[in-house]
Amino acid sequence: MQEKGEVALLTVKLKSGETISLAEKYSRNQLEAMRKKEEFYCRSCSEKMILKIGTQRIPHFAHEKGSECTEYDRESEYHMSGKIKLFEWLEIQGLSPEMECYYPPIKQRADIAFTYEEKTYCIEFQCSTISAEVFRRRTEGYRKLLLHPIWILGGKNINRKQTHKLSLTNFHYLFLKETANREVYLPAYCPQTNQFIRLENLISLSTRMAYASILCKPLEKLTVQDLIEPTLTLSPSL
Incomplete structure (x- = not known):
């Protein structure tokens, strides 16, 4: 579940520098495997991000608590x-x-x-x-x-x-x-x-x-x- 005020993104960069987007239709199993082996970073502030895979919302990336990134709007x-x-x-x-x-x-x-x-x-x-x-x-x-x-x-x-x-x-x-x-x-x-x-x-x-x-x-x-x-x-x- 997306927390109140959370900045949700669909596109991030990996530790390798590669950019990935959740618009590319990954299966739930693929996302779970990716979450176990990859690290995700905001393309704007380079802070670490979390991949959230719920059942109620579209899978998305979110900044960790305490993030000071201000480049993105809160998205519904x-x-x-x-x-x-x-x-x-x-x-x-x-x-x-x-x-x-x-x-x-x-x-x-x-x-x-x-x-x-x-x-x-x-x-x-x-x-x-x-x-x-x-x-x-x-x-x-x-x-x-x-x-x-x-x-x-x-x-x-x-x-x-x-x-x-x-x-x-x-x-x-x-x-x-x-x-x-x-x-x-x-x-x-x-x-x-x-x-x-x-x-x-x-x-x-x-x-x-x-x-x-x-x-x-x-x-x-x-x-x-x-x-x-x-x-x-x-x-x-x-």
């Missing part, structure tokens, strides 16, 4: 599940994604990094509320390294009031993106339903309420191009 089961499913989807698309890719110059790690058409993209699957300052700092950090951040909102954060009526906060508006045609949309993903969600044709009613066309698509039917540069519907379906 929802977040970890989403990262794994997005990682697997990118593999099915024929790409070679890297889980929790760490960039020392900016002291940041992307949930997932992948290269497509000679550009490297960094997915930030954000399920908990963060400030606009943190959002901008992380975005600018990636851009300093000529990386292309893709922020995806955790689907559980979409607060639908009616079929097309939503409650949106300043946090939600951080995720708005523009297509090449300057059409605005908001990308989200829910690992529980495995649905990729796109809010389009947003019409602000007040500082807290908006109308939008809400498109849901099973992740397996999404293409990389849909993620990077989607084709939006021409008019709202209200």
Whole structure:
């Protein structure tokens, strides 16, 4: 069981320097054997880590008690599940994604990094509320390294009031993106339903309420191009 406040990771380095990721589908027996013979280290702070294999949660690595590592967010089961499913989807698309890719110059790690058409993209699957300052700092950090951040909102954060009526906060508006045609949309993903969600044709009613066309698509039917540069519907379906 993940302890309250614990930092859970899926990717670590071994004593040999090799990097391993639990997104690679190890069996329970393989994980138990690995835990007996290997030592695990945080790729950010190099502190020793523990491999936790429970029955209630996704297997993960955690810092030992008393760790002072501050480079990683506290992650929920929802977040970890989403990262794994997005990682697997990118593999099915024929790409070679890297889980929790760490960039020392900016002291940041992307949930997932992948290269497509000679550009490297960094997915930030954000399920908990963060400030606009943190959002901008992380975005600018990636851009300093000529990386292309893709922020995806955790689907559980979409607060639908009616079929097309939503409650949106300043946090939600951080995720708005523009297509090449300057059409605005908001990308989200829910690992529980495995649905990729796109809010389009947003019409602000007040500082807290908006109308939008809400498109849901099973992740397996999404293409990389849909993620990077989607084709939006021409008019709202209200």
